[in-house]
Amino acid sequence: MRKVMVGLGAVTLALTGSLVVASPASALTVRALGDYTGASARIRHSQYLSDPVINGLGQPGHRTEHYCRAYGSSVSGNTYWQYHTNRRTRVTGYTSETLLNTRTAWAC
Amino acid sequence: MLRPRRAAVLAALFLVAGCDSGAPDTATPLTPPSIAPASALPKVSAGAARSLPLMAYRYTDEEFAVLARAEGLLVQQCMRRLGFTDHQPPPAPATGNGWTTGLPLGIVDAEHAARYGYHTPESLDQPAGPDRTSTPQDRMELAVLLGKSEFGDISGKGVPEGGCQGEAIRRLNEGGPEADLELDGRLGQQASEATEADPRVTEAMAAWSACMAAAGHHYRTPMEASGQEWAPAPSAAERAVATADVRCKEQTRLAEIWFTVQSGYENQLIARNREALDAGRAQIDNEIKRAADLLASGG
Numbered sequence: 001m002r003k004v005m006v007g008l009g010a011v012t013l014a015l016t017g018s019l020v021v022a023s024p025a026s027a028l029t030v031r032a033l034g035d036y037t038g039a040s041a042r043i044r045h046s047q048y049l050s051d052p053v054i055n056g057l058g059q060p061g062h063r064t065e066h067y068c069r070a071y072g073s074s075v076s077g078n079t080y081w082q083y084h085t086n087r088r089t090r091v092t093g094y095t096s097e098t099l100l101n102t103r104t105a106w107a108c
Numbered sequence: 109m110l111r112p113r114r115a116a117v118l119a120a121l122f123l124v125a126g127c128d129s130g131a132p133d134t135a136t137p138l139t140p141p142s143i144a145p146a147s148a149l150p151k152v153s154a155g156a157a158r159s160l161p162l163m164a165y166r167y168t169d170e171e172f173a174v175l176a177r178a179e180g181l182l183v184q185q186c187m188r189r190l191g192f193t194d195h196q197p198p199p200a201p202a203t204g205n206g207w208t209t210g211l212p213l214g215i216v217d218a219e220h221a222a223r224y225g226y227h228t229p230e231s232l233d234q235p236a237g238p239d240r241t242s243t244p245q246d247r248m249e250l251a252v253l254l255g256k257s258e259f260g261d262i263s264g265k266g267v268p269e270g271g272c273q274g275e276a277i278r279r280l281n282e283g284g285p286e287a288d289l290e291l292d293g294r295l296g297q298q299a300s301e302a303t304e305a306d307p308r309v310t311e312a313m314a315a316w317s318a319c320m321a322a323a324g325h326h327y328r329t330p331m332e333a334s335g336q337e338w339a340p341a342p343s344a345a346e347r348a349v350a351t352a353d354v355r356c357k358e359q360t361r362l363a364e365i366w367f368t369v370q371s372g373y374e375n376q377l378i379a380r381n382r383e384a385l386d387a388g389r390a391q392i393d394n395e396i397k398r399a400a401d402l403l404a405s406g407g
Contacts, residue, residue: 029246029253030183030198033176037205037228039157039212040297057293060157060210061166063201065273067250068242077338078231085254087175088166089289090277092254102202103230106240 032066034102036086041099043091047072047081056091063087064100068108083108133380138302141372146312149364154217156367157210161374162299165292165385169203171396176201178399179276183253186272190252190265209363211370212300214334214353216363221350225342226334232341280402284394287387295381299373306369312362319356325349330357 036058045053047070058064066084073079075096082103085092097103143149157163167175180197187195207220207229215221224232242250244260251260255271268275303309317328325348327333333353338346357363378385 029187029195029249030180033172033198033201035172035202035205037208037210038214039210039300040293056290057297059162059166059293059296060205061163061168062293063167063172065198067253074337076226076335077340078227079340080231085273087172089293091290092256097231098228101205101230104240106246107242 030065030067031104031106032102034064034066034100036060036062036064036095036099037101038099041095043084043086043093043095044081045093047083047094049073049075055093056086056089058086058089058091058095058099062089064095064102066100066102066104068106069097069104070094070108133377136380138298138373138376140306140308141369141376143308143365143368143372146361146365149361149368152209152211152216152363152367154206154208154215154220155204155210156216156363160296160367161371161378162292162296165388165392167392169201171392172201174396174403175280175399178402179273179280181402182276182279183272186268186275187249187252190267190272192249192252195249209367211363211366212304213330213357213363213366215350216354216357218351218354221354222347223342225346225350226338227342227346280395280398281391282398284398285387285390287391288384289388289391291381291384291388295374295377295385299370299377302373303366303370306373309362309366309369312360312365315360316356316362319359320352323352323356325352330362 037060039059041058042054043056043058045051045055050073063086064082064084065087066082068083070081070083071079072081072094075098078096078098080097080103081094082097082100083092083094084100176198184195184197207217207224208215215226220229248260248262251257251262251271252265252267253271253273255262255267255269255274257263262271270277313329316330320327320333325333327349330353333349342350
């Protein structure tokens with residue numbers, strides 16, 4: 001199956017000059033949908049607490065679209081952050097997994 | 109037509125009365141809301157934040173399920189148009205947060221505290237470290253989804269503004285009203301801060317701290333207890349602190365007082381910002397209707 005898919009990908013590239021490269025694409029990009037579990041969750045520019053830039057806030061009910069997981073600063077013993085979009089405010093960034101009700105384990 | 113002097117007097121009265129003029133009002137000091145005696149307040153349980161007044165201006169579970177399906181289809185159409193022929197919509201949304209109140213106070217469930225301490229159940233179900241590695245193709249796909257070149261070079265590739273996600277959101281919001289999408293969040297934070305400073309809450313917090321001290325745990329607030337650097341997996345010490353935390357909240361009715369006071373502050377902010385909040389609600393309603401129509405038409 002992989003050889004067939006690689007072959008198809010190469011043909012597509014030749015015919016359309018599209019973004020598809022000659023390897024199978026992963027099926028999912030938005031890998032999980034969920035919500036904030038904590039009030040006023042910081043959506044940060046990066047997964048490090050030393051980075052002072054806050055892109056926005058998340059509240060329960062705003063809902064989240066998750067893309068990948070990053071290792072970063074520890075929050076209450078948890079060092080994992082979710083790169084995601086706040087669907088209500090359309091702000092994208094990193095929030096500690098301690099403040100979210102779902103997660104993806106795909107690495108950023 | 110009003111004479112200028114009478115119009116000025118009426119305008120002044122309008123402002124003094126604190127009526128909603130359309131512009132968001134987050135500057136006028138809030139009035140401490142009246143609440144019943146602590147013993148008469150309804151019990152607060154996990155998920156309590158979903159019953160706060162400002163939740164009326166956010167997505168319900170049902171609304172987000174419809175929105176997510178429609179947006180997933182639109183994104184898929186766009187991604188496939190740009191060559192990602194295997195792109196699939198996301199899985200169904202996870203709902204609820206059954207282990208925490210959603211308030212800054214955190215947990216109130218004794219069973220959760222005894223088993224997980226301050227950790228989330230999900231955090232213990234996964235291996236330490238990510239088990240899926242993103243490939244260059246994954247990163248390019250993310251770049252196209254979000255329109256962000258930090259994940260891959262999308263220049264000259266016909267990627268719409270904001271990526272395929274941006275395109276899908278625009279389509280779902282066509283014809284809808286303009287709204288301040290971050291207003292309800294800012295008001296929620298303002299209400300939470302006012303709550304934390306409210307004398308009834310600070311008194312209950314002090315009682316909680318005294319209860320914790322009597323049990324041998326020295327913290328000023330539950331946030332201090334849950335926010336400290338615990339080990340990656342809950343230790344016996346963490347579970348003991350969390351268990352005492354929940355017991356002391358029950359004894360002092362701290363969560364009930366916090367929830368009721370915050371509800372009062374949120375209601376004040378809603379009354380002062382109703383026009384702007386209603387615009388936000390209308391924006392959601394339009395978005396959900398367009399999503400439902402899209403799904404009904406088969407995409």
